[in-house]
Amino acid sequence: MGAAAGAERGVRVLVAPDSFKGTHAADVVAASVAAGLRAAGVEPVSMPLADGGEGTLDVLRGAHGGTVHDVPVTGPLGAPVTGRLLVSADRRTAVVETASASGLTLVVPHPLGAWNASTRGTGELVAAAVASGVGRILLGVGGSATTDGGAGAIGSILEHGGLRGTHLEVLCDVTTPFERAAAVYAPQKGADAATVARLEERLEALARRLPRDPRGVPRTGCAGGLSGGLWAALGAELRPGIEVVLDALGFDEAAGGCVAVVTGEGRLDGQTREGKVVAGVVEASGRSGAGLPIHAVVGQSLLGDAESRALGLSSVTVASTTAELVEAGRRLGRRILDEHRAASPGAGGR
Structure with missing residues (x-):
């Protein structure tokens, strides 16, 4: 356990979701996913978002x-x-x-x-x-x-x-x-x-x-x-x-210190591209030049794998309850750590 904790020290993931309309506020989604990431040995950086709607x-x-x-x-x-x-x-x-x-x-x-x-x-x-x-x-x-x-x-x-x-x-x-x-x-x-x-x-x-x-x-x-x-x-x-929200919260600076981003919203669908949080996070990451993998945790997805990849997402996980959000964070944390180690020889600390 100590070796793993040492190896994973400093591996940060930006958690930047919207609310799940009618079920969870953005800060609840962020806190739940962050808890799972933390359990996997990742250091979460929480940044609850909104796109001009509630919250x-x-x-x-x-x-x-x-x-x-x-x-x-x-x-x-x-x-x-x-x-x-x-x-x-x-x-x-x-x-x-x-x-x-x-x-x-x-x-x-x-x-x-x-x-x-x-x-x-x-x-x-x-x-x-x-x-x-x-x-x-x-x-x-x-x-x-x-x-x-x-x-x-x-x-x-x-x-x-x-x-x-x-x-x-x-x-x-x-x-x-x-x-x-x-x-x-x-x-x-x-x-x-x-x-x-x-x-x-x-x-x-x-x-x-x-x-x-x-x-x-x-x-x-x-x-x-x-x-x-x-x-x-x-x-x-x-x-x-x-864009206004991301600028106000300093998204570019926060993303610059992370190895991945986890975003999300209540439903991933055809309107996501029109100015919703997930699309905004993908675009902002591209503009900043960070080139980070971006994972989405959503309450429901109406997009297929090809459409999600075209949107710029590395993965999409469906989770609706807080327990499911925590578990989604835990699984993403393990995946992100594996990918980080593979991309950074010696990151395993062994």
């Missing part, structure tokens, strides 16, 4: 520090709810999550709700962030119940005096354009085929009225077109949420 505020709080404020706002169907607003320690940056004000978890999915759901509460949160005096607002737009093209949020922000020079950055988790928002996402919000058609017509009408046309522009379809509405009406900047 983004908490992840960015780790980078920016600051205080989370509870803000009374209008929920997606008009009832009062409590939204969350993070003001950074230096009071220069605010972070807002659409999900806390206009989120799908706040409603029961139904065709009528899918039609009526409004982003007004998100606009109220943005207005509160402007009133706090920050110069920059980061708005995560994942997990919404809405397909109003941002009409509710735009109206609310303008009613409160607009952005007043504050730079609004929308952290996008998909690249879908404005006109596809209803067809792609409204069904998961309770819309039936007839409601999807009506929502498409409403988005088209809104696009024609906005100062800029968001149709055809990548990332304008996030949160049922909220991102596109804010871009068109208020000049918001649309950014890949995962």
Whole structure:
């Protein structure tokens, strides 16, 4: 045991997963996988991630520090709810999550709700962030119940005096354009085929009225077109949420001291490439020149082996419970150590 521990000293693996939506927060996934890696003799470096969806505020709080404020706002169907607003320690940056004000978890999915759901509460949160005096607002737009093209949020922000020079950055988790928002996402919000058609017509009408046309522009379809509405009406900047998070947390520097990366998300599927955490981690590793093997631990995978390899993954492990996550970490730890020893003659210390 002592010889093995000595041989494996300094073998670090970056653990950088997203949350498993509806089951485990990102920090729980990271801690569970890290426990397995540690049991295998690997030193884990935990970095829970988010892509602009739920959990983004908490992840960015780790980078920016600051205080989370509870803000009374209008929920997606008009009832009062409590939204969350993070003001950074230096009071220069605010972070807002659409999900806390206009989120799908706040409603029961139904065709009528899918039609009526409004982003007004998100606009109220943005207005509160402007009133706090920050110069920059980061708005995560994942997990919404809405397909109003941002009409509710735009109206609310303008009613409160607009952005007043504050730079609004929308952290996008998909690249879908404005006109596809209803067809792609409204069904998961309770819309039936007839409601999807009506929502498409409403988005088209809104696009024609906005100062800029968001149709055809990548990332304008996030949160049922909220991102596109804010871009068109208020000049918001649309950014890949995962890139903003990785930069804030210092991913490149952390990866530079590791021999591999373990990432993950609730489901690996066709949307993973559109700005989700796993694809973002693969791209960031490539840009940094680290060239590290990247392993994914996911709750469910709809991709075949060839598709996973094309994505840039060395392996995919399916695990849903915390016990399974720990075991996945343990098995990956053994594999990573074996590969490290094979690539580094003498690493076995014997």
